Amino acid sequence: MSIPTAHPFDFDPTYGMRLGELLAIEPPEEPEGFDAFWEARYRKALMVDPRPVLSRSELTHPDWHVLDLVYFSTDAFKIGGWLLLPREGQVKRGLVVGHGYGGRDQPDFNLPVEDTAVIFPCCRGLSLSRHPPISENPSWHVLHDIDKPNSYIIGGCVEDIWLAVSTLAALYPWLSGHIGYSGISFGGGVGAMAIAYDERIDRGHLALPSFGHQPLRLKLPSVGSAQSVQEYQAEHGNVLETLRFYDAATAARRIEVPMLTAVALFDPSVAPPCQFAVANSIPKYNEIFILDAGHFDYPGSAEQEAALRDKIGQFFRMP
Incomplete structure (x- = not known):
């Protein structure tokens, strides 16, 4: 291991916790009505016709046909993104790929998958799905309607993932039951909530998942969107009422499909205890891949990322 020791932060991004302590973290107490809240949203999302336009x-690539994609999510929200189709082989699987809180300006052409139709959606308010007055700045986006539990923007982003799955199923009906999800950071946290309630997703990969163990997320010093939420809480004091319903660790307890979760021992943006709360909560079929650090460059990062990429390729090649 080569956990960073030199860094510019005025706090310790390991929070003084070693691997054994991190693996012992449990999800927070969940609010009454958590399942009813999400099941109702999922039923509503299933009724939406995504009406995809390709x-x-x-953009061009030697291995992929690249198509621009627009589809409709809940509340008639227009979502932009891309669809990749393999130039060789047959489309036998589908994959939805989430993004980090920086958004996305193009697809990831280096995904280690074959025979797969891959959708890269931009969640509402971000990148190709920008929609003023929603801010594209993560520190403001994460606060959009945070005072309204039923309309907090993170819930809409989960619905955007469900509608990406609906889009794949509409375009390629034979992929039903063979659609995976992969997401990092913001996309990892949103993905945990999406996978927990969408039985159409048959396996998932979450890396450095955000939104885990919200009570801890409000307390542990961080940079980025978590810091923004902490500052809002310090001023208003009422944010946990909403955030308890948007907890990736609570949602992860409901996941019943094979999972590959990559979590970091050092991370200034998504506190490791919050990441591990998500990974530890998945009840079965979960392989946990340990990274020395996340959201931070460190010696050996290229080797670890290459090893993880190989794992991801093997994981999504499974039937």
Whole structure:
């Protein structure tokens, strides 16, 4: 292990916790009505016709056909993104790929998957799905309607993932039951909530998942969107009422499909105890991959990322 020791932060991004302590973290107490809250949202999302529109993209790649994609999510929200189709082989699987809180300006062409139709959606308010007055700045986006538990923007982002699955199923009906999800950071946290209630997703990969163990997330010093939420809480004092319903660790307890979760021992943006709360909560079929650090460059990062990429390729090749 080469956990960073030199860093510019005025707090310790390991929070003084070693691997054994991190693996012992449990999810927080969950609010009454958590399942009813999400099941109702999922039923509503299933009733939406995504009406996907595909067009030839200006982007090109030797291994992939690249198509620009627009589909409709809940509340008639127009979602932009890309669809990749393999130039060789047949489309036998589907994959939805979430993004971090920085959004996405193009697909990831280096995904280690074959025979797969891959959708890269931009969640509402971000990148190709920008929609003023929603801010594209993560520190403001994460606060959008945070005072309204039923309309907090993170819930809409989960619905955008469900509608990406609906889009794949509409375009390629034979992929039903063979659709996976992969997401990092913001996309990891949103993905945990999406997978927990969408039985159409048959396996998932979450890396450095955000939104885990919200009570801890409000307390542990962080940078980025978590810091923004902490500052809002310090001023208003009422944010946990909403956040308890948007807890990736609570949702992860409901996941019943094979999972590969990558979590870090050092991370200034998504506190490791919050990441591990998500990974530890998945009840079965979960392989945990340990990274020395997340959201931070460190010696050996390229080797660890390469090893994780190989794992991801093997994971999504399974039937």
